[in-house]
Amino acid sequence: MAKIVAAYGLPHTPFFPSRVVQEGPQSPTGLLFAKACNSLVAAKPDVILIFDTDHYNTFFFDNFPILAIGIDEKFSGPIDEPRGGMPVYSVPSMPKLAEYLHNHTVRAGYDVASLREFGCDHSVMVPLYFVNPGMRVPVIPFFISGHVPPLPSARRCFAFGWEIRKALEAYPENLRIVIIGTGSFSLEVFGPRIDPGKTDGVPDPEWVHELCRYLEAGDTDSLISAATETRMHAAGNVGGELLNWIAMLAFTDNRKPDFLIKQMENGHAYAGWRWS
């Protein structure tokens, strides 16, 4: 039977790969991702599922699903020239399992779009760059619309994660599965609330602290109740990326994280749960 063995919440800041190349693996960001990478590699996954908000690259305003899954032998990325640069990869995937998850979630009432022959932008590729060395482990991406209103509700995203979990636990193959949710808590990118001279800003540091208090306590229900669409947008124009963490939390059973470290200058955090 498939077994879920660990879950991670990670940022995807586009210039982090180039920053860590410049500043070295002992830099603060290098060390934070190394912590997540060491834990994930020790979990020995056969496949990684990642919840992500695409930044208008895999999808665009002409075709904009609220929920989607990538189903193919492989996908490529990043397809958006992240600032500072990073290598372009072909990432193996697991189409049979992705197809199974698509069938299960749609039949359970989730209108999930499916895509083939796709690429992913930095929001998928940056975390994978740091925690999936050599892109050796196959990855299945799930996409949650987290930037443009109307957003799916926090509770809906948690239930979506839960439905995927039920399907995985019933999957007959003997697989070890790791879950990643990626995104910021408070971040404005190129909007009115960016900092002077910069391309982004953290409009609401208190929201980051509040979310981390819930995560630290394993209090997923309070986190979900607090994460209204208005509240997430008040924290920045990409504040809805929290929804990817919320889908990931459906796998953690309110455990306290093994590690949870904020990076306040970017309005996000790194967290890991490993139980098997």
Next chain:
Amino acid sequence: MSVHAVHKICRQVLRDHDFRGRMQSDPAAAIADYDLTPEERHALLAGDVVTLHHMGVNDFMMGYLARFGSCGLSVPTFNEKIRSVPHCSGKT
């Protein structure tokens, strides 16, 4: 729907390096065939991201114009302009 055309221009700046170059050297010619209202065309060519923002253009997409020096914009000039849009900071 022509806000959608502005979004397409922003995406083309990211994806098509030839178009990116033309948006730096001769933006009026580069966007000549796009279905824009006169107001959108004027705002775009003036690098008036504040007016475009109020028209409903996505800020993240406009960031590509700044990042790739289109329509006379740069990251510092974009920063100064977009920050002039009134907003409530943080928590509502």
